[in-house]
Every structure is written in structure tokens, then in C-alpha cells.
Amino acid sequence: MAATEATNAADEAYDVIVLGAGPTGENVADRAHAAGLSAVVVESELVGGECSYWACMPSKALLRPVTARSEARRVPGFQEAADRPLDAPAVLAHRDAVVSYWKDDGQVRWLDSAGIDLVRGPGRLAGPRRVVVDGGRVLTARHAVAVCTGSRAVLPPVPGLAEARPWTSRDATGAKTVPGRLVVVGGGVVGVEMATAWRALGSSVTLLVRGDGLLPRMEPFAGHLVAESLAEAGVFLRTGVEVREVRREAPGGPVTVLLDSGDEIVADELLIATGRAPRTEDIGLETVGLTPGSWLDVDETLRVTGVTGGWLYGVGDVNHRALLTHQGKYQARIAGAAISARARGVPILESDPWGAHSATADIRAVPQVVFSDPEAASVGLSAAEAERAGYRTRVVDQDLAAVSGAYLYGEGYRGRARMVVDLDREVLLGATFVGPGVAELLHSATIAVAAEVPVERLWHAVPSYPTISEVWLRLLEAYRG
Amino acid sequence: MAATEATNAADEAYDVIVLGAGPTGENVADRAHAAGLSAVVVESELVGGECSYWACMPSKALLRPVTARSEARRVPGFQEAADRPLDAPAVLAHRDAVVSYWKDDGQVRWLDSAGIDLVRGPGRLAGPRRVVVDGGRVLTARHAVAVCTGSRAVLPPVPGLAEARPWTSRDATGAKTVPGRLVVVGGGVVGVEMATAWRALGSSVTLLVRGDGLLPRMEPFAGHLVAESLAEAGVFLRTGVEVREVRREAPGGPVTVLLDSGDEIVADELLIATGRAPRTEDIGLETVGLTPGSWLDVDETLRVTGVTGGWLYGVGDVNHRALLTHQGKYQARIAGAAISARARGVPILESDPWGAHSATADIRAVPQVVFSDPEAASVGLSAAEAERAGYRTRVVDQDLAAVSGAYLYGEGYRGRARMVVDLDREVLLGATFVGPGVAELLHSATIAVAAEVPVERLWHAVPSYPTISEVWLRLLEAYRG
Incomplete structure (x- = not known):
């Protein structure tokens, strides 16, 4: 026809x-x-669409004050002031403005x-x-x-879950008040970012993860560093657990989450962030x-x-x-x-x-930034992905804290970087940066991966001193031995 | 022999x-x-050397708290706390630690x-x-x-200047106390950074510049944006002036700076940052x-x-x-x-x-970050330099505030980006970013310039949303028209 x-x-x-x-x-x-x-x-x-009203924009509006405050706490001359809690109503009002009041x-x-x-x-x-x-x-x-x-x-087929009317990402980015107790199920980007935001806004947060760590699609050290930081912020993280049943007796009342271990967790809200x-x-x-x-x-x-x-x-x-x-x-x-x-x-x-x-x-150079504290940013293939794909690789790691620019960025800086090099072509297959202030650093790696820049030429791309970007020099030095 | x-x-x-x-x-x-x-x-x-004890390291140790505080003031939920002045002794003590107490x-x-x-x-x-x-x-x-x-x-041959024992960059990065009144001569990187730092630490700062703007080696908008911000911070900026004579009656006493206009400025310290x-x-x-x-x-x-x-x-x-x-x-x-x-x-x-x-x-891809507030970062040739060098170019500008990632980074975000494209080869000759949080963004441009990545391929280097790096997309869209 x-x-x-x-x-x-x-x-x-x-x-x-x-x-x-x-x-x-x-x-x-x-x-x-x-x-x-x-x-x-x-x-x-x-x-x-979703991004403007129920995802990227409101989530980052909630997260940016958290990050800015964390960074302020890491510099001298300012810590006492920065130690004060965030003004949650001000942050939520800002979020409302960022989403144009959902109009x-x-x-x-x-x-x-x-x-x-x-x-x-x-x-x-x-x-x-x-x-x-x-x-x-x-x-x-x-x-x-x-x-x-x-x-x-999507909600997993857990008995009682749908009836309990849990939060999904839309509710978690749009909530008008701070829940006293929040259970987050899922250790991917949504789970990590929302646990970060609501904890900083005052919730008592429990993060439940089926696997053995957070951010499973990134290099393992990303999840480790973020988990460590969430724990320090007071988030109660439980890995390797399944939700067996959920009960909410009355709308608006407390919700009870039953785990396969037999434990029960009672909360005011439950966010399900396990899949799309x-x-x-x-x-x-x-x-x-x-x-x-x-x-x-x-x-x-x-x-x-x-x-x-x-x-x-x-x-x-x-x-x-x-x-x-x-x-x-x-x-x-x-x-x-x-x-x-x-x-x-x-x-x-x-x-x-x-x-x-x-x-x-889409296949070779997908970048992603998780706006957690520390930020986690990656592009291209992880070491494990590159190996599975059959590349002959060399993986180079670098402690970000050893870079002057990071040391100056904040006291007690913790972070890590990795690059995965294709040994046959001597180009980058992927890179990962985890640490405060790395979100904007990622695009350098995105260009290197997407443009398949030879390592030999990256040697001439001089990072400005003293920026965190100088980790590039350390990675390349380590690669060239 | x-x-x-x-x-x-x-x-x-x-x-x-x-x-x-x-x-x-x-x-x-x-x-x-x-x-x-x-x-x-x-x-x-x-x-x-100089960098470790009297330049990069101590200057950034002084500047990072200033930047972190400025960024905190731009987010909601935190402004009242962030409005407090910096604790100058704490910042100076931190600086001392950063330079290992000059050992x-x-x-x-x-x-x-x-x-x-x-x-x-x-x-x-x-x-x-x-x-x-x-x-x-x-x-x-x-x-x-x-x-x-x-x-x-080097000190310029101004009558009375050497006898007045002015600060040079070493003194400005190493001072143990905050001068009540500081005159800074020179609108390059040292002048701008030290005016920024000492103003934030409490000095009354006058910045004297011979030319018509700040940061003369960068794109003009860099100097404009930094000057605007310094003025808002209370720095008194005078452009187009020459110092005719300097007088200091007694060591440790006030210093008088006579301008060619006939004006006199009295200060506690005088920093000369006019050349090397x-x-x-x-x-x-x-x-x-x-x-x-x-x-x-x-x-x-x-x-x-x-x-x-x-x-x-x-x-x-x-x-x-x-x-x-x-x-x-x-x-x-x-x-x-x-x-x-x-x-x-x-x-x-x-x-x-x-x-x-x-x-x-050294010739094609020198990066530089000025750690002022806003940060100013550039690599390669400015539009004027490219024109002087005889390239056939297209210059593309973008208001950084129009990028979602910048809007989310801080309220009232002001910034600007420029890329200079060689039309014959369709590669970048240079790029400049001015705005809060752009220091780590620069390395993306450094790689693009040093690796001579074709614009066509940069189109596939996707900036993560919502980062400030998305300005890349806007610049490339504008270039491709």
C-alpha cells in the first residue's frame, strides 16, 4: 500500500x-x-518531557546545593558556616522554579x-x-x-508493592516535603542520586540494593567511593538484599518493607528505582x-x-x-x-x-555523570566491558588525591580515575573519573574516545596546572611507563 | 674543544x-x-621552585576558599551561611600547610x-x-x-618604587596578615588572582591597569566578565592609568601611589605584577x-x-x-x-x-586557567591572534547562562564561551570559557585543539546532560548553522 x-x-x-x-x-x-x-x-x-519536569532538571536542582555545600565544607575559612544543615524548603522552592512549576x-x-x-x-x-x-x-x-x-x-512484581503506592523517580524528584524516613530500592543512578539528595535535605535514608554494590554499570571503584561517602553522610546501605513484600495499611501512613532476610524496615516513603x-x-x-x-x-x-x-x-x-x-x-x-x-x-x-x-x-562513547557526592563520571567502555568485547587492553588507574589540583580543590579529597586503552590502536576505549568536581572533566575523555585520539597525541594535550585535569598527565605517564 | x-x-x-x-x-x-x-x-x-612555594600552590590555596564560597552563595538553602566572611587566619594557615611551611x-x-x-x-x-x-x-x-x-x-622603573619595597608575586602569595588597603598594579593573571584573593580575605583593594581591560592575553570578554565581578566584590578598578611615582616614608608605614592623572592613592601594601x-x-x-x-x-x-x-x-x-x-x-x-x-x-x-x-x-595549544571568580580558561589562539596569524576563521560565541548545566550550577550564572575554527581544515584553533566551574571544562578543548579533531567528529562527542560542558553542543550547532 x-x-x-x-x-x-x-x-x-x-x-x-x-x-x-x-x-x-x-x-x-x-x-x-x-x-x-x-x-x-x-x-x-x-x-x-520527563527530563524537564521529572528527571534531570529537578534532580539536579535538588543535588547542586548538596554538592556546593559539601565542597564548601572541604575548604578552610568557611567550614563552620558550611556545617549548617541545608534549608530544605528553600531548595524545594528552587526545584519548583527550575521545573517552571510543572507548566x-x-x-x-x-x-x-x-x-x-x-x-x-x-x-x-x-x-x-x-x-x-x-x-x-x-x-x-x-x-x-x-x-x-x-x-x-517499572515496579517489580513484589506482593503489596503497587498497593503501597511507592514513589518512582517522578515522585522522588517532585516531592513537596521531606519524608522523615525514606527507603530507596535500587543502586543505580536514580537510587544513588535520590538517596544523596533526600539525606542531605534531612531524611533518614535506607538504601537497599540487590547486587553487591552501587552504580553497577560503572567501574567498581565508582560504587565503592559513592557508597563510602553515603555511609559517612548517614545513609544506611544494605547490599545483597531483596524486597519480599511491602505493606502500607493506610494511605499516607507508614510503609513496611520486608526483606528476604526476614528484616522489616518501616518508613514514611518508599522509592522504587529498579528499572525502566x-x-x-x-x-x-x-x-x-x-x-x-x-x-x-x-x-x-x-x-x-x-x-x-x-x-x-x-x-x-x-x-x-x-x-x-x-x-x-x-x-x-x-x-x-x-x-x-x-x-x-x-x-x-x-x-x-x-x-x-x-x-x-551510542555504541562507543556514551558519557554519563552521576551527580552524587563525590561525582562519578564515565564514558565508553569499562575495563570489564572492554575485556568482554575482546579488546586487548591496558587499564591504568590513578589516585586523584595525588593530583595537586585535587588536593587544592578540597581537604581530604578522595577520588580515582581509570583509563582503558586499546593496545592495538593505542586509543582510549573508556575513562572513568570519580571525585568532587569531576563532572566537567568528563568531556575531555568523551572527545578523546569519540575522536579516537592516539595516546601519542594526547601526550601533547597539556592539562593546566593546578587543575584536577592533570590526572590526564598521570594516567598517560603511567601508561607510557 | x-x-x-x-x-x-x-x-x-x-x-x-x-x-x-x-x-x-x-x-x-x-x-x-x-x-x-x-x-x-x-x-x-x-x-x-617558584610554583610550589611562591606561585601556583599558595595562590590557589588562597583562591579555592573564595571560589567555593562564591559557589555556595549561588545555590539555595545555604546562602545565609555562605554570606559570612571568610575566616582569613584559617585560610592563611591552610596556605602555609600547602607550601609545607616553605620547607x-x-x-x-x-x-x-x-x-x-x-x-x-x-x-x-x-x-x-x-x-x-x-x-x-x-x-x-x-x-x-x-x-x-x-x-x-620585575619592577618597572618608577621613581621611588624600589625604595618603597613593594610586594611582588612572592610576597602576595606569602603574606602572613591581611593588609587593610592593598593597591595592585597589573591586570594580568597575577594581578587579577591576587586582587580576588585579598579582597575576599578582607582587604580594601584598588587594581590599577595601564591598558583598557583585564587579562589582555585572553578574549576580551574574559577581562570584561572578571572586571564586572571584581567590581561587585568591591574592588576599585582603574584602567588606562600609569603609576608616576611611589613614596613610602617609613618601612612598614603607608605607601602613596601617584598616578599620571595626578591622583594619589594611599595604601598599606603595593603589589607590582607587571612583568617577568x-x-x-x-x-x-x-x-x-x-x-x-x-x-x-x-x-x-x-x-x-x-x-x-x-x-x-x-x-x-x-x-x-x-x-x-x-x-x-x-x-x-x-x-x-x-x-x-x-x-x-x-x-x-x-x-x-x-x-x-x-x-x-607551546605554539598551538597552550592552556591557561585563571582562578578568578568567575574562572577564565582558554587554550590555543584567540580570535584576534588567529586573524593576525592569517587563518581564515569563523568565531562562534555562546552565552553560558543559556546552558542548562550552568543554570543549575548557580543562580544568576554569568559566563561566555567562544571557539575559533580554522575554516580551511575545520578544526579548532582555540577556545575560551569564562564562568563559574569552567576550570575542568578546559581540557576538553585542549584535547580538541592539540589533536586537531575535525568539527565533524566533535559532533559525535556528546556532552553529558546537564553539565556546563553542553556548551560544546551549542557552539557546534551554531557553527554548523
């Missing part, structure tokens, strides 16, 4: 239809529009100014190149439909031969595989390549370029490493 | 003699020793452990490959003598045909030009290529490699861009 056959006079035709107005969807639409294509975005919640007027104005149409309501695919919004309005796409509906937190699922259950995937609720398989141009005509793209969390806002935006730039190239009839490859239409960084 | 002719039985022979035990000299000796050569360092002051035992232990000999006393060249220490002990070098004696502050001179006056340069007190001309391997036999190297400040500790250390790594290669009879080029024996970064 040709695309036009499905179109009738009442339909609204666009070059590109985007489902989901988070940062990923906004960027796909923006790129398409900038390339001269007409674009519409369909959104059932707030324009700006999307500003983002809508941006869409308007960018020349992108917005249709509010739930959008569903209704066969090839067709989207029906809220069961009524029909949109058709001349060139592409991009699914950018993201992901949502794609928001693809109810977007009509079955009308184009795909399975509702599944992650979307895509090629390097972000085009969904196995869909006749190649008009469907899956960009951002939905494709499960890298569940991070910045990777979604990156994919959006790549997908937008691919959509517009194909619309112009330019033939492009489904995979062309580091080319304009391939999201190669 | 062959080298051996000048040697007699009482002389002590080494492969490499290093004059000056600052970070540069230490690194030359270390590299030579690591390559299997014997090395001795001659030092008349403290092992560790070099730790550094001497390091030399010992590295297998490098130390001879204390003033060293002077006495003809080719010969150094006499304090008029007695004679050292001879089989392969190289490296002059790493650095630079010192090489410490080469009294090291016997005349015995090898060079001019005492001159900067040393060197090739890309750091070998002094015009000296028969090619045994003399000039490394660090003395060659005037880039008066920065980290560049001195970089040159030391390059020179050490060149010395050991030549000692093994390996022929090397005097210039081999980005090769193992060429200090190419």
Missing part, C-alpha cells in the same frame, strides 16, 4: 510526525524543520518560535505513516514518523506489525528495523540504546539528518561509523 | 646537569634518569627516591658542559646542561657566548640555538615560549626525551610537529 492511499481529504499531512515532545522529540522535529521539512509533535503530557508554556513558545506544530493528546499509529490523536484527529506523514515516547519507571520500560504499550505498534510494549530495534540511523517502507524511527529511550537525555538528543540530531537526507532522496548507509547519519557514539 | 678536554679528575661527571629544581628542572632530570642517564640538579633556593624536605625526598642527585647552591656555567656551584664544586655533563632557572618578577624577567643574569651565559639576563632562544626540542655542540637546553620560563608551570613541565618531558634520544645517538629533527621530541603545544 502506497502512503498516499491511506490519506484522505480530512487528514492533516506533514513531512514528519513526532510522537513525544521530550528533548528527543523536540530535537527530531527541530532538525527536520531546519532542513525544510514540516513537522508536528504529538504530546499527551507536558512539552519538555510548559516556555517550551510551547519555543516550539512555536521554531515553527513546529503541536498537537496535544495521546498519539497512536494507525497503519503506515498515520497517527490518530486521542481517537480523532488524523495526521499523516510524507516521510517519517519518529517514536520518541521515552521510558517510564519503554512507553510503547499504547501507541499502535500492532498496526504496523510490531509488538506493543517492546523496545524498538533500530539501525544506526535510528530507523526501526523490519518496517516496510522505512518510514518509522525510534529515537531516545524507546530504542534502549542508551537511556540518557543527552544520547536521546544526539540520536535526534542523527535521525533528523537521516530523515531529511532520505526525504531529499540522498542515499545513506544504515551504518557508517562516525558519519553524519550514524549514531556511533 | 671536545667535552672531555675540559674535564679533570676532581670534577664530578653526570650525563645531564639541570640548573634549577622547580617543576621543570625536576621533570627534565626525572625523564633523563628514567631513560638511564645520570642526572644532577643544582638549586640555590628551595627544591620545588622542601618532601621534594628532596622525592629527588632521592627518583635517583637524582641534588647540589645546593648557585650554579654557573663555566664553559661548555661545565657548571661550577657556589664558586667551588665543578660538575661536568657528558650529554646536556638544561637551564631551568625560571623567571622572576628570565633568571639568567648570573648563570655564566657569557662563558658560552650568550648574553646574561637574556631569554634563551631554543628550537622545538628546547635546545638553545647557536651553541656549538648542541649540549645546552633552555626549558621552562627561561625560553619565554609560555610562562606557565604546566608548559614548563611539558617542555621538560619533550626535552628529556630529546636529550636521551641524542645521548643514544638517535637522530631527531629540530622540529617535527606533534612528534615525541617537539614541543608543538
Whole structure:
């Protein structure tokens, strides 16, 4: 069936239809529009998406005061003042301002100014190149439909859990008051960041982790250093535990968490941060031969595989390549370029490493910063990942505290850095930095990894003295022996 | 005359003699020793040099509390506490600890452990490959003598200035008490950093600058943003002024600074930070045909030009290529490699861009961080320098406050970034970041410039959201239009 056959006079035709107005969807639409294509975005919640209202922005608004205070406590001349507790209502009010009080007027104005149409309501695919919004309005796409509906937190099948109405990441970033006692389940980024924030805001926090450490996707020392620091901040960390049952007798009342060990923990709130699922259950995937609720398989141009005509793209969390806002935006730039190239009839490859239409960084150079205290930042492959991938590697570690810039940054500085070198090509496969003040240091490694800069040339990239970045010199010296 | 002719039985022979035990000299000796050569360092002051006791280390020890406090004042939940003044005695005591109370035992232990000999006393060249220490002990070098004696502050020829015993950088970083009124002359790095530190520690500071702005070697917006911030901190900045005369009636009494405008400023201390001179006056340069007190001309391997036999190297400040500790250390790594290669009879080029024996970064990719508030960080060429050098360039600017990561970093964030692109090769020639928290962001640009990463590939280096590093994305988007 040709695309036009499905179109009738009442339909609204666009070059590109985007489902989901988070940062990923906004960027796909923006790129398409900038390339001269007409674009519409369909959104059932707030324009700006998860990141703007319920994830990155509010979480960092809660965390930055924590970090700034920690850093102030590490310098002389200031410690007594910095030892005072944070003013939680002030921090929460700031968080409210950062999320624009959960209103999307500003983002809508941006869409308007960018020349992108917005249709509010739930959008569903209704066969090839067709989207029906809220069961009524029909949109058709001349060139592409991009699914950018993201992901949502999932609750594990624990008896009593759903009934207890636990917090998920949305509640944890949006809470209006500080719970007296908070149990956090999950040792990944959300669990670690929210344990950090709410502890600093005054909660008594228990962090429950199934595995044997925190931040399991990073180098092991990242989880160790963060766990040590959380413990010093008074977070009660229990590893190797499973939640067997949850009970909340009355709404708003205390919640009891039963562990497989038989222990019970009573708290005021319970945050579940153990996993994400794609928001693809109810977007009509079955009308184009795909399975509702599944992650979307895509090629390097972000085009969904196995869909006749190649008009469907899956960009951002939905494709499960890298569940991070910045990777979604990156994919959006790549997908937008691919959509517009194909619309112009330019033939492009489904995979062309580091080319304009391939999201190669998703595989080779994904950066991530955990805004804990200390910060944990990594890009590319960990030592274990590189080994599993069959590279011949050399792993070099460095104690960050031995770097003058770190020593000057704060008293009692603790941190660690690692680089993983591909011995065959002598380029970096990955790097990890853990310590106060390393968040902005990561991008140096991201460039080194993404640009495959030879170690020999990195030797000429001189770190300014005395910055923490001088760890680069130590790592390279150690590598060169 | 062959080298051996000048040697007699009482002389002590080494492969490499290093004059000056600052970070540069230490690194030359270390590299030579690591390559299997014997090395001795001659030092008349403290092992560790200017940087460790009178420059980088103490200045950053004074500045870090200032920055940490400023950042704390920019976050909610904490401002009242952060508004308290710094405890100056605590900061000064910390500074004393950072410089090891001006004792070099730790550094001497390091030399010992590295297998490098130390001879204390003033060293002077006495003809080719010969150094006499304090008029007695004679050292001879089989392969190289490296002059790493650095630079010192110079006083301009202003009537009354020398007699008034002004502070130079050494006094400004080492003062034991906070002067009530401090006049700083010079708007470069030392002037700006010391005005920042002493103002925050309680001094009333007047900053006098001959030119029309601060930090004249950086992009103009760096000086503008720093001047604005200094003014807000209460520093009285006067640009376009010359000091005509200085008077101090009694030692320890007030000092009067007369300007060419006719104005007089009375202060307790006067810091002169207007220039540096090489410490080469009294090291016997005349015995090898060079001019005492001159900067040393060197090739890309750091070998002094015009000296028969090619045994003399000039490394660090003395060659005037880039008066920065980290560049001195970089040159030391390059020179050490060149010395050991030549000692093994390996022929090397005097210039081999980005090769193992060429200090190419000195010309193309010098990074510098000014630890003011806001921080100012740059690498490579400014727009004006690139234009003067004849490049066909495109200059892209970005307001840092528009980046989410900056907005979250601190309320009222002000900052700016610029990249200078070589349009012919589509690589970065330089980059500048000014704003709170950008010090560690600089190394990303240093790698991009030193590795000549194509803009097309930088597009795949994804900045983590929400960091300040995301300014990279904005700059690249603007460049790609």
C-alpha cells in the first residue's frame, strides 16, 4: 500500500510526525524543520518531557546545593558556616522554579518560535505513516514518523508493592516535603542520586540494593567511593538484599518493607528505582506489525528495523540504546539528518561509523555523570566491558588525591580515575573519573574516545596546572611507563 | 674543544646537569634518569621552585576558599551561611600547610627516591658542559646542561618604587596578615588572582591597569566578565592609568601611589605584577657566548640555538615560549626525551610537529586557567591572534547562562564561551570559557585543539546532560548553522 492511499481529504499531512515532545522529540522535529521539512509533535503530557519536569532538571536542582555545600565544607575559612544543615524548603522552592512549576508554556513558545506544530493528546499509529490523536484527529506523514515516547519507571512484581503506592523517580524528584524516613530500592543512578539528595535535605535514608554494590554499570571503584561517602553522610546501605513484600495499611501512613532476610524496615516513603520500560504499550505498534510494549530495534540511523517502507524511527529511550537525555538528543540530531537526507532522496548507509547519519557514539562513547557526592563520571567502555568485547587492553588507574589540583580543590579529597586503552590502536576505549568536581572533566575523555585520539597525541594535550585535569598527565605517564 | 678536554679528575661527571629544581628542572632530570642517564640538579633556593612555594600552590590555596564560597552563595538553602566572611587566619594557615611551611624536605625526598642527585647552591656555567656551584664544586655533563632557572618578577622603573619595597608575586602569595588597603598594579593573571584573593580575605583593594581591560592575553570578554565581578566584590578598578611615582616614608608605614592623572592613592601594601624577567643574569651565559639576563632562544626540542655542540637546553620560563608551570613541565618531558634520544645517538629533527621530541603545544595549544571568580580558561589562539596569524576563521560565541548545566550550577550564572575554527581544515584553533566551574571544562578543548579533531567528529562527542560542558553542543550547532 502506497502512503498516499491511506490519506484522505480530512487528514492533516506533514513531512514528519513526532510522537513525544521530550528533548528527543523536540530535537527530531527541530532538525527536520531546519532542513525544510514540516513537522508536528504529538504530546499527551507536558512539552519538555520527563527530563524537564521529572528527571534531570529537578534532580539536579535538588543535588547542586548538596554538592556546593559539601565542597564548601572541604575548604578552610568557611567550614563552620558550611556545617549548617541545608534549608530544605528553600531548595524545594528552587526545584519548583527550575521545573517552571510543572507548566510548559516556555517550551510551547519555543516550539512555536521554531515553527513546529503541536498537537496535544495521546498519539497512536494507525497503519503506515498515520497517527490518530486521542481517537480523532488524523495526521499523516510524507516521510517519517519518529517514536520518541521515552521510558517510564517499572515496579517489580513484589506482593503489596503497587498497593503501597511507592514513589518512582517522578515522585522522588517532585516531592513537596521531606519524608522523615525514606527507603530507596535500587543502586543505580536514580537510587544513588535520590538517596544523596533526600539525606542531605534531612531524611533518614535506607538504601537497599540487590547486587553487591552501587552504580553497577560503572567501574567498581565508582560504587565503592559513592557508597563510602553515603555511609559517612548517614545513609544506611544494605547490599545483597531483596524486597519480599511491602505493606502500607493506610494511605499516607507508614510503609513496611520486608526483606528476604526476614528484616522489616518501616518508613514514611518508599522509592522504587529498579528499572525502566519503554512507553510503547499504547501507541499502535500492532498496526504496523510490531509488538506493543517492546523496545524498538533500530539501525544506526535510528530507523526501526523490519518496517516496510522505512518510514518509522525510534529515537531516545524507546530504542534502549542508551537511556540518557543527552544520547536521546544526539540520536535526534542523527535521525533528523537521516530523515531529511532520505526525504531529499540522498542515499545513506544504515551504518557508517562516525558519519553524519550514524549514531556511533551510542555504541562507543556514551558519557554519563552521576551527580552524587563525590561525582562519578564515565564514558565508553569499562575495563570489564572492554575485556568482554575482546579488546586487548591496558587499564591504568590513578589516585586523584595525588593530583595537586585535587588536593587544592578540597581537604581530604578522595577520588580515582581509570583509563582503558586499546593496545592495538593505542586509543582510549573508556575513562572513568570519580571525585568532587569531576563532572566537567568528563568531556575531555568523551572527545578523546569519540575522536579516537592516539595516546601519542594526547601526550601533547597539556592539562593546566593546578587543575584536577592533570590526572590526564598521570594516567598517560603511567601508561607510557 | 671536545667535552672531555675540559674535564679533570676532581670534577664530578653526570650525563645531564639541570640548573634549577622547580617543576621543570625536576621533570627534565626525572625523564633523563628514567631513560638511564645520570642526572644532577643544582638549586640555590628551595627544591620545588617558584610554583610550589611562591606561585601556583599558595595562590590557589588562597583562591579555592573564595571560589567555593562564591559557589555556595549561588545555590539555595545555604546562602545565609555562605554570606559570612571568610575566616582569613584559617585560610592563611591552610596556605602555609600547602607550601609545607616553605620547607622542601618532601621534594628532596622525592629527588632521592627518583635517583637524582641534588647540589645546593648557585650554579654557573663555566664553559661548555661545565657548571661550577657556589664558586667551588665543578660538575661536568657528558650529554646536556638544561637551564631551568625560571623567571622572576620585575619592577618597572618608577621613581621611588624600589625604595618603597613593594610586594611582588612572592610576597602576595606569602603574606602572613591581611593588609587593610592593598593597591595592585597589573591586570594580568597575577594581578587579577591576587586582587580576588585579598579582597575576599578582607582587604580594601584598588587594581590599577595601564591598558583598557583585564587579562589582555585572553578574549576580551574574559577581562570584561572578571572586571564586572571584581567590581561587585568591591574592588576599585582603574584602567588606562600609569603609576608616576611611589613614596613610602617609613618601612612598614603607608605607601602613596601617584598616578599620571595626578591622583594619589594611599595604601598599606603595593603589589607590582607587571612583568617577568628570565633568571639568567648570573648563570655564566657569557662563558658560552650568550648574553646574561637574556631569554634563551631554543628550537622545538628546547635546545638553545647557536651553541656549538648542541649540549645546552633552555626549558621552562627561561625560553619565554609560555610562562606557565604546566608548559614548563611539558617542555621538560619533550626535552628529556630529546636529550636521551641524542645521548643514544638517535637522530631527531629540530622540529617535527606533534612528534615525541617537539614541543608543538607551546605554539598551538597552550592552556591557561585563571582562578578568578568567575574562572577564565582558554587554550590555543584567540580570535584576534588567529586573524593576525592569517587563518581564515569563523568565531562562534555562546552565552553560558543559556546552558542548562550552568543554570543549575548557580543562580544568576554569568559566563561566555567562544571557539575559533580554522575554516580551511575545520578544526579548532582555540577556545575560551569564562564562568563559574569552567576550570575542568578546559581540557576538553585542549584535547580538541592539540589533536586537531575535525568539527565533524566533535559532533559525535556528546556532552553529558546537564553539565556546563553542553556548551560544546551549542557552539557546534551554531557553527554548523
